[in-house]
Amino acid sequence: MFRSFALFLCLGVALLTGCSRSGPDTGAAPSGGAPAGKRLTIAFMPKSKGNGYFVSCKQGADQAAKDLGAELIFDGPVSPDPAKQNEIIENWITLGVDVIAVACENKDGISTALKRAKDKGIKIVTFDSDAEPAARDFFVNQATPEGIGNALMDEAARLCGGTGEFAIITASLTAQNMIEWQKFIEARRMAKHPGMKMVALRPCDDLKDKAQAEATTLLGAYPDLKLLMNICSPAVPGAAEAVKQAGKAGKVKVIGLGLPNENRRYLKDGTTDTVILWKTVDLGYLTVQAAAALAKGELKAGATSFKGGKLGEFRIVGDNILLGEPFKFTKENIDQFDF
Amino acid sequence: MDLSPKTRMLLRHETVLLAVLLAELIFFGVAGRNFGTPDNLANIVRHSVEIGLLALVMMPVVLAGGIDLSVGSTVGLCAVLFGKLWRDGGLPWEVAAVATLGIGATAGGVNALLITALRLPPLIVTLGTYSLFRGLAEAITHGTDAFTRFPPSFLFLGTGRIAGIPAQAWIFMLVAAAMWLLVHRTTFGRSWRAIGFAPEGARYAGLPVGRRLAFAHMLAGIVAALAAITYTARFGTAKADAGTGYELAAITAVVLGGTSIFGGIGSVHGTLLGVAAIAVLGNGLSRVPATMSSAGELSGLLTGVLLVLALAGGAVPKWFAERRSRKARAPVPP
Numbered sequence: 127m128f129r130s131f132a133l134f135l136c137l138g139v140a141l142l143t144g145c146s147r148s149g150p151d152t153g154a155a156p157s158g159g160a161p162a163g164k165r166l167t168i169a170f171m172p173k174s175k176g177n178g179y180f181v182s183c184k185q186g187a188d189q190a191a192k193d194l195g196a197e198l199i200f201d202g203p204v205s206p207d208p209a210k211q212n213e214i215i216e217n218w219i220t221l222g223v224d225v226i227a228v229a230c231e232n233k234d235g236i237s238t239a240l241k242r243a244k245d246k247g248i249k250i251v252t253f254d255s256d257a258e259p260a261a262r263d264f265f266v267n268q269a270t271p272e273g274i275g276n277a278l279m280d281e282a283a284r285l286c287g288g289t290g291e292f293a294i295i296t297a298s299l300t301a302q303n304m305i306e307w308q309k310f311i312e313a314r315r316m317a318k319h320p321g322m323k324m325v326a327l328r329p330c331d332d333l334k335d336k337a338q339a340e341a342t343t344l345l346g347a348y349p350d351l352k353l354l355m356n357i358c359s360p361a362v363p364g365a366a367e368a369v370k371q372a373g374k375a376g377k378v379k380v381i382g383l384g385l386p387n388e389n390r391r392y393l394k395d396g397t398t399d400t401v402i403l404w405k406t407v408d409l410g411y412l413t414v415q416a417a418a419a420l421a422k423g424e425l426k427a428g429a430t431s432f433k434g435g436k437l438g439e440f441r442i443v444g445d446n447i448l449l450g451e452p453f454k455f456t457k458e459n460i461d462q463f464d465f
Numbered sequence: 466m467d468l469s470p471k472t473r474m475l476l477r478h479e480t481v482l483l484a485v486l487l488a489e490l491i492f493f494g495v496a497g498r499n500f501g502t503p504d505n506l507a508n509i510v511r512h513s514v515e516i517g518l519l520a521l522v523m524m525p526v527v528l529a530g531g532i533d534l535s536v537g538s539t540v541g542l543c544a545v546l547f548g549k550l551w552r553d554g555g556l557p558w559e560v561a562a563v564a565t566l567g568i569g570a571t572a573g574g575v576n577a578l579l580i581t582a583l584r585l586p587p588l589i590v591t592l593g594t595y596s597l598f599r600g601l602a603e604a605i606t607h608g609t610d611a612f613t614r615f616p617p618s619f620l621f622l623g624t625g626r627i628a629g630i631p632a633q634a635w636i637f638m639l640v641a642a643a644m645w646l647l648v649h650r651t652t653f654g655r656s657w658r659a660i661g662f663a664p665e666g667a668r669y670a671g672l673p674v675g676r677r678l679a680f681a682h683m684l685a686g687i688v689a690a691l692a693a694i695t696y697t698a699r700f701g702t703a704k705a706d707a708g709t710g711y712e713l714a715a716i717t718a719v720v721l722g723g724t725s726i727f728g729g730i731g732s733v734h735g736t737l738l739g740v741a742a743i744a745v746l747g748n749g750l751s752r753v754p755a756t757m758s759s760a761g762e763l764s765g766l767l768t769g770v771l772l773v774l775a776l777a778g779g780a781v782p783k784w785f786a787e788r789r790s791r792k793a794r795a796p797v798p799p
Contacts, residue, residue: 175761200758201751204765207709209700213512217751220505221498234613235702238624300609 166196168417169218170410171228173255174206179385179406180229182465183254186410187227193435194418199223208232215239219246225421227266227413229254237261249420253413259445263420263427266413267446268404271303275310277452278381279319281400282353285379289321290352293344295365295382297332297358307357325351330361337364345372356382362401366392386455386463393460401455406465408437409449416447478723478778482738485771486745493749500752507631511623511699513744514633515540515692515708517737519715520722521644522688524736525681527719528648530661530728531580531587533682536689536715538598539572540708543693545602548612548703558619566690572598573686577679595712602705612703623698633695640688645733657681661728717768718743721775743768 170187172180184200191198199218203210208231216239218226226248230236233256240250240261250262259265282292294311296304308327315322325348330337337360344351345368354369356362362384369378370392380398392398415434419425425432432440432447441448455463493500519536526533543565550561572594579590625632648654656677659667668674692711697703722739724731746767751760 198758201760204761207706208702208704209696209707210761212700213508214751216508216512217505217748220502220508221752232611232702232704234611235700235704238620238701 166194166225166418166421167199167223168196168414168421169199169201169221169223169226170414170417171202171211171214171226172200173202173211173229173231175200175202175204178387178465180254182406183229183410183413185465186407186412187414188410189407190411190414190418190435194415196414196418198414203231206231208235211236212239215243219243219248223248225249225251225417227251227253227417228257230257231255233257249417251413251417251420253409263445264416264425264442265446266409266416266449268406268409268449269452270448271306272310273452274383274402275307276314277402277454278307278355278357278383279311279314279322281381281402281454282355282379283315283319283322285381285399286322286352288319291323291325291348291350292353292355293326293328293348293351294324295328295330295337295340295344295354295356295358295361297361298329299327301358304357311355311357330358330364332358332360334360334364334367337361338368341365341368342372345369345374345378351378353379353381356380356384358382359384359388362398363388363392366397370395370397385465386460387465389455390460393455393457396457399456402452403455404449405453405463411435411437412440412447412449478775479732479735479738481778482722482735482742482775486738486742489742489745489749493745493752497749497752498754500749503629505748505752507626509744509748510634510637511631512748513740514631514637514699515696516711516714516718516744517637517740518640518688518692518695519685519711520718520736520740521640521733522681522685523712523715523719524644524722524724524731524733525648525654525657526587526685527716527724527726528661528728528731529657529678529681530664531678531681532591532716532726533576533587533685534591534712535572535576535594535598536685536692537708537711537713538595538602539569539686539689540693540696540711541602541705542572542598543569543690544697544703544707545605545612545705547690547693547697549605551615552612558616562694565694566687569686569688569690569693570683571686572689573683574679576686577682580682581675581679599705599709602707606705608705610704612697613701615697615701620698620701623695623700633699636691636695640691641733641737648733653677653680658729658731661725661730663729714743717772721768721772723775742771746771 168191172183174180187198187200201214211231212235215226215236219242226243230252237258240257244250244261251264251266252262253266254268256265286292326344328340328344330340337356341354341364344354354365356365362382366380369375369380375397381400383403384401385403386401389398389401393401412434416425416432419432427445430442432442434440499505523533523536546568547561547565550556550564551558576591576594579585580587622632627635656667656672659672660674660677664674693707696707718739719736720726721742722735724736747760747764750756750764756763
């Protein structure tokens with residue numbers, strides 16, 4: 127009995143070590159061929175690995191690493207977990223990477239780990255969501271709040287012909303970035319589109335179902351409503367579904383900040399008019415290009431522009447590298463994007 | 466006499482687990498990049514102290530035939546209350562830490578009371594407090610408030626070193642030694658084992674079953690509070706989501722370490738090996754070039770494989786033994 131038990135476990139152990147050994151044998155061969163020691167190692171961390179948004183960032187990051195001939199490590203928590211982000215950073219420090227690019231889940235939490243990496247001479251770039259400025263060298267800023275606010279308000283006014291009632295669906299009334307965007311939306315409205323009137327602001331808790339319910343309520347409460355502006359991504363398809371079910375497609379316009387794939391259906395059938403976002407693939411590409419330039423010493427503090435590989439020149443304001451104007455996804459161009 | 470082959474089997478399990486751990490260390494030492502450096506070994510220790518602490522106190526609970534699903538949520542609640550006492554209550558962190566241990570004991574006491582006084586199954590009780598404690602932590606902080614900017618003397622607990630060894634490792638070793646003595650050298654340990662082996666039998670034998678179980682759950686609460694403190698000191702931030710999922714990680718380490726989920730069998734050193742095997746696996750995979758970008762998923766997968774093998778390793782010999790005895794009985798002529 128004991129012999130078979132021990133035998134069984136030994137078999138398991140052999141299997142296990144065999145499994146993990148067969149991995150590197152086949153996988154390490156190509157990287158072993160490159161000149162060792164000289165190759166730049168770039169570590170790239172999303173907020174969470176499964177999120178479609180970051181998967182598309184990775185496409186760009188992979189492309190940039192290929193263009194640069196650098197080694198790219200892509201790792202992060204499987205679901206958003208700030209403590210796990212710290213552990214991975216700490217492991218990258220002892221692994222000996224040259225530069226770390228990270229989208230931060232928790233600003234305060236990650237900054238201590240990033241500062242420790244910086245002390246060890248590792249360069250730090252943040253993208254998508256920033257850390258404390260002292261904990262990183264540059265932030266690749268995908269869109270300024272002003273750029274987002276202006277793009278949303280201008281698009282709303284264009285679709286409504288400059289006059290009419292509109293309502294905003296947000297994630298929560300306390301989310302810092304949303305409050306910032308609303309501020310710029312309102313500023314733009316006052317300055318450029320005084321004919322537009324905001325009649326309601328409703329939170330949807332970042333849930334599609336709740337956004338749909340809120341949109342249905344708004345459609346009933348404001349019969350003259352001309353447009354629903356959704357500033358968190360689940361709200362865009364949620365509002366579109368509500369408008370569609372109410373039979374008001376085309377009469378009440380839908381726009382918002384969201385992901386192309388989530389809104390493809392509604393863009394194609396005309397319920398949703400415009401989805402505003404940035405090109406996430408470009409964000410990943412630019413981030414890795416900036417990280418590599420920083421590690422090589424080509425990008426230094428105080429620079430005012432940066433050449434991001436095949437994408438050309440980017441503006442730098444302070445320590446923010448700007449990805450540029452938000453991009454508008456419409457019925458016409460949606461087929462070119464898959465994320 | 467029935468117990469002696471069982472203890473021998475246990476020994477086997479731990480020897481095999483030790484071999485697995487050594488194999489991991491050798492493999493990653495060769496294939497992993499900068500795996501064996503002192504800094505990285507310190508990382509492995511730092512990152513596994515909280516789960517290790519929880520595993521150490523989960524072990525007696527499981528040994529006594531119970532389970533505690535609430536320890537991860539207790540970490541969250543204690544982290545938040547510790548932050549609250551320090552920042553909003555204005556207490557020095559040392560005082561806040563002691564008070565937090567008391568809060569942990571209270572949380573464990575709630576479990577103990579429901580389980581022993583009301584005779585409710587531990588699985589149901591701690592499933593309830595799992596939600597309750599996390600919910601409280603979220604309610605206190607409204608889900609968004611986070612406590613940061615702790616003084617350096619406190620952060621030292623999570624990031625500093627004493628005699629070259631991570632500060633929290635000393636706490637861990639102290640708790641591990643205490644737990645080993647408690648489980649293997651005192652009547653407490655023996656009574657947990659007896660309760661897990663046969664609860665009714667233990668009761669008839671005159672053991673204070675309720676008090677012993679209550680003690681195990683209170684201990685789990687106190688040490689979960691301790692884990693909340695080292696977690697906060699390491700991470701520098703106390704938020705309501707601290708320790709999410711840690712209860713399952715701790716149970717995994719305990720079961721991998723050879724403690725029977727039905728109770729009655731298990732050892733503290735096995736649990737320590739279980740914790741180490743999982744921690745080394747996760748860290749090592751993130752240093753092998755081929756698995757660097759999938760370390761998170763792979764370590765989960767391989768931990769699962771290890772666990773299933775360990776469980777099957779316990780069940781298969783039993784199955785063989787039963788078959789053999791049936792065969793032996795069958796040819797007997799009428």
